[in-house]
Amino acid sequence: MTAENQIKDTVTQNDVVLFMKGTKTMPQCGFSSRVAGVLNFMGIEFQDVNVLADDGIRQGIKDYSDWPTIPQLYVKGEFVGGCDIITEMTLSGELDTLLSDKGISFDKDAAEKIREANG
Amino acid sequence: MRIDTQIHARLTDALAPESLDVQNESAKHAGHAGDDGSGESHFHVTIKAASLDDLSRIGRHRAIHDAIGKDLMGRIHALGITVL
8 A cells, every 4th residue: 555545544534633753652852752742741642653654654744744844643634733832723722623523522620630730 | 064064055055044063973872773974963953944944844854855965865864854
């Protein structure tokens, strides 16, 4: 299967997917670690894809989204953003809205705690 | 030419920002993944530009990536972006 098809299958078969360096339990880059940490803390179920394990996916995901950097978060097949965008959306509450709109369950109290701690 | 200088010049040309700050943060990431020893691996851009106002979050970042150019983006490991 081509990298593009593999990526398409992954983002359509899983509600929330994070393409990252390392894994959700062992991230290997501070930016990937930050986004995985937010998702974990908010109790969001997500599929992690370690781009360091596959060069085809590592380049393929950049072409797929026309986005030059990792991590990349997808919700219901749609590219949401990288580390800065996810951080901003978490603090502004936009991420809560997006997840609610898409029917993804998450811990609202945990999201509030992140905002209180970074307010 | 230094990479931060080039990023600054390209963003200035493309986006006519009201304010622009480009920081080389590579020293903070020395020894981490992505540090290639060049001292020019990690950068952070803080920008305010009317040309970005009407764009979505993703649109703003794309406009900044495009302005910096694939060649420069390909030479650096990380680019943090704050749009004011």
